[in-house]
Amino acid sequence: MEGKIFIFWNWTVAVYLFVAGVSAGAFAISALTHFLGEEKYRDVTRIGAYIAPFPLLFGLICLIADLERPQLFWKLMVTLQVHSIMSLGAWLLVVFSLLSFVYFYLWLPDRFDAAELLRRAPAGWDRFPLFRWLRTGPLLEKLRRKNLNGLRGWIAMAGIPVSLLVGIYTGVLLGALAARPFWNNPMLPMLFLVSALKTGTASICLVGCVAKGMGGMSREQIETNKFVIHSIDFFLMILSIIAVLLFVFGLYAAPRSSAEAAGLIMGGEFTFLFWGMAVVMGILLPLSLEVYELIPHFISRATMREHNPWLSGVVTLSVLAGGFILRYVVVYAGQMAKAIAT
Amino acid sequence: MARYGMVIDETKCVGCYACRVACQNQNNLAEDEAYNYLEEREFGQFPLFTRVFLPVQCQHCDNPPCVTVCPTGASHKRKDGIVLVTEKDCIGCKYCIAACPYHVRIIRKQGYVEKCRFCVEFVEEGGKPACMTTCMTGVRLFGDLDDPASEIAQYIARNRHRLRPYKGEMNTKPRIFYRKA
């Protein structure tokens, strides 16, 4: 294996990069819609908050499983190597996880009110001073449901930069390596960030359509929420087309890049996966379906088309699948493209 | 403080792989594990044809990307310039494998990442690495670059214009200098 190209990071790393993106995207979009219209887009915001912490949790399991010595992963958390993207990223993920769990909690239904929960705790617990302080102290008053909107706002505000950083980090992790021409591309973090936001949006839409079901919502509610999510998505699609094209451009133009690196997706092994699956299926197909849904509304201000769950299902699933395949192609192609040898 | 380095004279290598076997013995490596390899290159077309071997191992870079990216500090550079991996700190994330442009790092069966250590236990006693002493054509030269009396410093002084780093454009500032064909 020495001196030869060999695959040391397998698909679990691709899964990790993908789900970290979904988490970051779901949080960022949820926070964004929270600020755009607290009441109006409540459903989108809430679903986003419910999703955000969990894909990443699964991703961390994948990441640890990919270590050669998973039992030593705690060594990551006892040090901070400021020059190592992976070390910085590990801490970034800790911050993000904390924020997203708090955010998740704040969006839970009222019966999870912390003060309520504690009141129901057995009386014997009052023996512990810390517990007594928690129950009677001022902290919980702040967490009362009536103060919630302000709190949600603060967490959302703190979370936007953090979640964007998580999205960027997944790209920088690979992009920082000068030795790997396919990764060492300034456009890669951008590509991953846009894809992260896009998959986050899609996951919100999917959960909204499938898990929650449209049963309890009025037509108007569906329309406002769907409209905002599709508009955001539409904009992100355009950005991701640009990012893909500039990424390919970067493969040709970057000083350390090699023809071999570009060749992997331009006629080489990953051509179909990249162009056929990640680009056509993951971007162009959902984009055209979205145009079909939005155009009458945009152009002639007609009412939106009747909600068609199948259409939304196809859009969201293809975005998610395309996002994963993009990570997969990048993870593998990056390991196969060797630096130029002189 | 010594500043260790190596010269590899590519023109002398006949491709016998003795250095690889010596290294495997020295470091208790399995037969499919190795810290050095020969990159074979072919030039020209038959009958005007030649083939050269470029022995490659960890370059103990002065600007080592493997050390930069290591999230636990397991990969580190000693004051004398030797780049080592602290076995007990390595979690096996393989980020350093991705970062090294020379593809010399391997995953040991025990689960940590390792590569050429310049036979540090010999060198500390004033000895030379096994790959150098075993070579029948004397391809390698190892020593203290800062000591003007050392063989390697004098060789470099005489042959400066013939020596080149491998993959110099990666800006890793290797401590191994190649005399190229």
Ligand code: SF4
């Ligand atoms: S050759 Fe590779 S492993 Fe050795 S110091 Fe340089 S970057 Fe690190």
Ligand code: SF4
């Ligand atoms: S595999 Fe080990 S030496 Fe390499 S970067 Fe990870 S922790 Fe550091």
